[in-house]
Amino acid sequence: METERRLLFRQGALFLLVSALIGLVVAAQAPHVLKWRAAHVSGLMTGLLIIGLGALWSEVRLSDRVRRLTWQLGLTAAWVGLALNVFSAIVDFPGPASDPGRQADAVWQTALFFSGLAVVVPATLASFALVWRGLRR
Secondary structure (H helix, E strand, C coil): CHHHHHHHHHHHHHHHHHHHHHHHHHHCCCCCHHHHHHHHHHHHHHHHHHHHHHHHHHHCCCCHHHHHHHHHHHHHHHHHHHHHHHHHHHHCCCCCCCCCCCCCCCHHHHHHHHHHHHHHHHHHHHHHHHHHHHHHC
């Protein structure tokens, strides 16, 4: 369990580092700066969330197999989500809040984005539910 806890701390710190580097892209006023800023801020928040998960990891009571699945789902969702945010910034993918009513420039962008969401959403919900279950015992 201590190894998993340290892994979560290290992944959270790495997430913060990568998000700080994305912040440099924001500072450089890259094209689509609002989407880069969104990727930067969501990455910082996700890094803090992962570190918070590491802090409470010793309180999570799950079997070894389920505990491993829980952190794997959480980290998969986090990294795929960050990749989707960077992808959105690079191709200026429209979002419901950033560009309401605008369609993506190409069908492949939409397919790639929604394929990523098909990983991120269930993995996030499953990992949160498993952590919650592990804290109830």
